[in-house]
Amino acid sequence: MKQLTGAQIVLECLKEQGVDTIFGYPGGAILNIYDELYKQKDEFTHILTSHEQGASHAADGYARSTGKVGVCFATSGPGATNTVTGIATAYMDSVPIVVITCNVGVGLLGKDSFQEVDISGITLPITKHNFIVKDVDKLADTIRRAFRIAKSGRPGPVLIDIPKDVTAAKASYTYQEPEKIIRSSEHIREMDIYTAISLIEExxxxxxxxxxxxxxxxxxxxxxxxxxxxxxxxCDTLMGKGAFDGTNALYTGMIGMHGTKASNKGVSECDLLIAIGTRFSDRVFGNAATFAKNAAILQIDIDPVEINKNVMAYAHIIGDVKAVLTVMNRRLSQQNHNAWVKKIMEYKVKYPLTYDKGRLTCPEIIEKIYERTKGDAIITTEVGQHQMWAAQFFKYDAPRKLLTSGGLGTMGYGLGASMGAKLGNPDKVVINIAGDGCFRMNLNELATASRYNIPIIEVIINNSVLGMVRQWQDLFYDERYSYTTFNDPVDFVKVAEGFGVIAKKVTTIEEFEFAFEEALDAGRPVVLDCHIDLDDKVWPMVNPGGSISEAFDQNDLNQKEAQ
Known part of the structure; x- marks a missing residue:
């Protein structure tokens, strides 16, 4: 049994958990940990980001792409509060990250000390659990518990706040093997399985x-x-991309506000909707009163809170999806629904996703990325039109290939997440699809990519506007474009080059193909500034609060105007 400082215990516990990559930003309160990290720099890869929010998003991208727990460090006060958006992003999408912040000494807590903030209280609603450790003797067990909570059951972010004097104090430390996380199956009831099988067979x-x-x-x-x-x-949700192969003949595309007509119409006409691991976001169901109105809904989810929260289920099974489906697959006999499948596949043919091929568009860029990488890439996104196009036009044939902020809709998420994904998957091509508005929120992280030569490819879909907001203003606000247009001379190529990053301006699909080929071979971070029309829209579209069965596109609008 060794006597170690709190700072040493933190790092030893991270080693126990198999952590080798940390994203963070130092400051006064966390200096003891960073001093110890200096002494053990051969044990960890530490990425100094440009901002603590970038560190939290990088930890998130690392976690989503690898299935491991992501870790980030931040100091007290503004350092800690800068992680809040990243923590909330992870919370909404059930991503396992552990955020370690340090605070002022125990004796200074609650006294409005310099750079003191109650980060535990601030993050209480957006963490799965959080801790403030005032006793060094409890530090090791708290860290172990934090990792267990973050990755067990429905995963999520956990925050550990450690006063500076606790990181300097000493305590006994003994190595412990991490507890093995068992898939949640204790709530899977035989009656629920029987009911589900009966519903499917009928x-x-x-x-x-x-x-x-x-x-x-x-x-x-x-x-x-x-x-x-x-x-x-x-069909799938935005967050479900890749859990079912997007190239499979049974696949109909995404559901919801920007889902395919085949998926939206099919769900509206089915007699049984089997919902697997989805919380029924409002962007999925549209109008709850009309959603799947002809169907009994069978909901399978690990979290009992999600049952009947947004959409009423006729029946449900509570448990880990893999564990539940393992039982279901063993019990269920082969079914045959040829006529029904044929009808929905005819919808796929009748209502394809289309775009204007007469000029540079984001859908064509996404398709070219898919073709050149053969789908073997990790795509991260920011939030907006480009995010929806990336979901629609790239075929995700496996999970953890699309990393995007679904629940919180965080502009500024993707660049940090792409760096985390690349560090977690060094052999994968990692591409961040960004809008120009989102890029303005996180371009400082290009300095991080440049400093560590992280070879991510940043594809900016540049329409000089806040595209999705403008789309709503166009369709629902009588073209009142209130503060959504960027009237400035900012040159993203020069900005990127100023950070030491290779950058190219793109105005045609031929220019994009050439530049993207060079980016793949560069071995360095690359920015491609792709200029598209400011009024390109994401189709199909469902009116906010409308029925998903009434999804419309530009052709529908043209026909309506012609009547």
Whole structure:
């Protein structure tokens, strides 16, 4: 049994958990930990980001892409509060990260000391759990518990706040093997399985909706087997991308506000909707009163809180998706719904996703990225039109290939997340799709990518406006474009070059293909500034609060105006 300082205990506990990569930014309160990190710099890869929010997003991207727990460090006061948006992003999307902040000494807490803030209180609503450790003897067990909480059950962020004097105090430390996390199956009830099997066997028009829980559970194989046994169409949410192969013949595309007509119409016409690992976001169901109005809803989720929260379920099974589907696949006999599948596939042909091929557009850029990488890439995004296009036009054939802020919708998420994903997956091509508005929120992290030569590719979809907001202003606010246009001479190529990053301006698809090819071979971070029309829109679209069965596109608007 060794006597170690609190700072040493922090690092030893991270080693116990298999942590080798940390994102962070030092400051006075956390100096003891950073001093110890200096002494152990061969044990960890530490990435000094440009901002603590970038560190939290990088930890998030690392976690989403690897399935491991992401870790970031921040100092007290503004250092800690700068992580809040990243913590909230992870919380909304159930991402396991551990954020370690340090605070003023125990004796100075609650006295408005310099750079003191109650970060535990601030983050209480946006963490799965958080701690403030005032006794060094409790530090090791608290860190171990934090990791266990972050990755067990429905994952999520955990914050540990440590006063500076606790990092200097000494305590006994003994190495402990991390507890093995067991998939949640204790709540899977036999009666619920029996009811679910009966519903499926009686159904004539079943439809499967796959959400982010299937990605988190690593249940792609089980989802595929289940879909083939049920023999029915499959759609997904934004967070569920890749849990069911986007190239599979049964796949109909994304559901919801910008979902395909095939998915939205199919869900509206089915008699059984099997919802796997989804919380039924408002962007998915549109109008709850009309959502899947002809269907019994069977909801499978690990979190009992999500059952009947937004959409009422006819039946449910509570448990880890992989564990539930393993049981279901064993019990369920092969079903046949040829006529129903044929009808929905005819919708796919009748209502394809389209775009204008006469000029440079984001959908064509996404398709070229898919073609050149053969789909073998990790795509991160910011939030807005480009995010939806990336979801629609890249075929995700496996989970953890699309990293995006779904619940919180965080502009500024993607660049940090892409760096975390690349560090967690050094052999993968990692591309961040960004809007110009989002890029302005996080371009400082280009300095991080440049400093560590992290070879991510930043594709800016530059329309000189806040595209999605403008789309709403165009469709629902009588073209009153209130403060959504960037009337400035900012040159993103020069900005990127100023950070030491390779950058190219792109105005045609031929220029993009050439520049993207060079970016893939560069071995350095690259920015591609792609200029598109300011009025390009994401189609289909559902009116806010409208029924998803009434999704419309530009052709529908043209026909309506012609009447």
């Amino acid at each position: 159904s004539k028009r079943p439809f499967i909706l796959v959400g982010g829980g299937a990605v988190i559970s690593d249940a792609a194989d089980e989802v595929r087997e289940f879909a083939e046994k049920v023999h029915c169409p499959v």
